[in-house]
Amino acid sequence: CRCSPLVKDGYPYIEWIGYYFGDCVYTPKEQLSFVVGYVALACYIVAQLPQIYKNYQRQSTDGLSIGSIFMWTAGDLTDLAGVVLTNQLVTQKWTGVYFLVLDFIMIGQWLHYRAPSRGLEDAADAGGSGGGAGGDDDGLHAPSERDPLLADTYAHSVVTSTFLVALAVRAAAAFPSASTAAAAAALTAAADAVGLCAAPPMMSLSARVVGSVLSWICGVFYFSARIPQIVENHQKRSVAGLSIMLFVLTIAGNAAYGIAILLRLPALDAHFYESVLPYLIGSLGTFVFDVCIITQSILY
Template sequence: MAHARFPERTADVAANLTSPVLGRPLCANGTPWILYIFEECVENVWEYWSVVIGLISMFCFLLSTLPQVYEAYRNGKVEEAMSFGFPLFLFSGDLSSLIGCVLTSQLPIQIVAVVFYIFTDLLLISQFIYYKIKNRSSKKSTMLKWLCFLWCSISTVALLILPKFITDNNTSVNTQSTSNSLELSGYACGYLASIFYLSSRFPQIYKNFKRQSTEGTSYMLFALAMMGNGTYGLSVMVVLPALTGSKQTFILKHLAWLIGSLGVLVLDVVVTTQFIIYRKNCSGKTIKKLKVPEVEPLLCEEEELSTF
């Protein structure tokens, strides 16, 4: 889900964008808003659309889990529809991505985005545990509601403070040259995150296959994730014609995130196929549940009238 938009960015990029003598930007022909927000010099149409498509990708990921949160709140049967491995692997992937972003000195906006991803992962996990305990217990526990409310409140406050703490710490570290070992560790975390993202889909695919149904899960989660992963891959590829350096080196630096994004995109196509195939099964069961209570009383009334 989460990804590093500029994994090759090092600590001295921001310093190179301004003149040490005059304090003026060296990127005279660059796009002002991209230079201000991302500290990146974009001077041609290929790089411009790469940034715009990357922002669309980030926006899709930010919204992807919210439909599932609402769906779980609406039906209250999360454990029946969703595999616990799905949010757990997502959380592990986003946590690994956050560590990778910090070690490779990513932009503050990327760190904030990853922290938001972690927040939505925790929300999904909390919902799963809450409804699992609630549905198993015969009585509605007021204590359980208060514990969940307290947990969500503490998580929200912690995740609001965490980006500021990380970015401030990251800025102080950026004054020194980042060691190669730290960068290598960051890229290793990127590959680890890709493995977690790929692993997140398999438990849900198996769960859908075992149930022969996708009822209780929101397709918008997977649709937005597909859009996010597809646009991320496109944002990386579209900048290739404008590169002056080695294209192979550029792809290698993005390879971990490309494997995770495009690999998950393929698996989400499998989930989409399941939604199409199992939709008939869901609709058939729903029609039966709706029709049987209405038909049976009518048949009983007809039998009683025929006896008179």
């Protein structure tokens, strides 16, 4: 694809960014926005991994609010539905799938570690190690010689999986979907030129409306997802079981996302209100509530 105009404010567009990412980047300010935007994406990609690993280490999800997990998953589901319906970039689709995989891993952990059979096993282990006084409140399993090996193996698998997924997402950017290619072909035929980068996907009015509604629903889920966790922390007067790195990385990602948007200063048009503003609101809400959780970790 190519960008139109080819030059803006004396700066030609960066061809490799247009080719691989379908974005038109010209000025140093726009280049900074592009880099910061992908820093935000990197933070989002790894944000949940510390919590997943901590759950595995503790063999427990005590302290996690299932309400927050479900609301966050609902946000990712509606986000992916909106991305698919409005025919966004393949990169966005694969990223949405990746986030859902992490969500379902956390839900699976919550169900597995709270299953009745787990409780019976824990009780049996506690009895075998010297009675009820030998248990602990956090549901930690008794250490064994295998634990360090298991932990190292799990950590390596997490790092490897993250690298492979990130590589797949990066590679997917180079290959547009069939529908995206068709839209580009239509634009090319109409303009008798090479397809335009960052061209809006062709869609019906109904698909556009539903996509916009899903974006706003997604923003509401993201905005309010942390509230059940904050309430649970307050009721227990504890943040035991939570990985603070989850919230630190999410704060970093949301801050970078906001900076990237401000650096590009998008026009306040219909596209902004339909597709950008809902996620800005969701990011702002998550940012504020994540700060609240970190404050709770200091106070408790």
